[in-house]
Amino acid sequence: MRDLITSLDSARLGFYKSILDEAGIVSFIRNETTAQLTNIFIGPLQPTLCLVDEADFEQASALLRPHQMSDETHFTAEEDWLCPACKESNPASFEVCWKCQTAKPE
Template sequence: MTPVFADPDSTRVGFAKSILESAGIESFVQNENTRTLGPKMFGFSETMLNEPQLCVVDDARAEEAAALLREHFGSASDAGEWICAGCKESNPGSFEECWKCQAAKPE
């Protein structure tokens, strides 16, 4: 098990998992529900909680998986996130339409 991607937004982690599944790389999400417990519930600060992270099962495919994710999310970080005019949801910069309501990305 090798972690290849982490993000506080579990939808982005889920999307990364689907990219790996499409390439035939078996993976799973670790710490998937940690953030939903609530930081104050156990007296921890939010920074002490673990972000959801995507791990590949076959360590030999970790670099391949990381490269696939860099291809996709590298361009997303360059473009920055955008807010949907229709539903006000935040979307990764690489998305051409809103993940929630499918409205087109503003020009």
């Protein structure tokens, strides 16, 4: 299993999941109802789109890239980055790794 995207927007995660389903990539949304019930949106309780097979990560990222939008509602030219410490994927807008808090490389 591998986390792909974390977002407070569960509708967006559902849309991304439908794209992956159509491509035959098995995924699920972790913490979808937990966040709604507890109204806590921090750390591991955030809704997260996860891949069942880590080998699908590159293909899934490529499929979703054209559909991902920044907060300003326009397509972003920046790409996600891999943490040099834990090798976890992070959104381009993150300045530190969500998993281990290592700073984004320059």
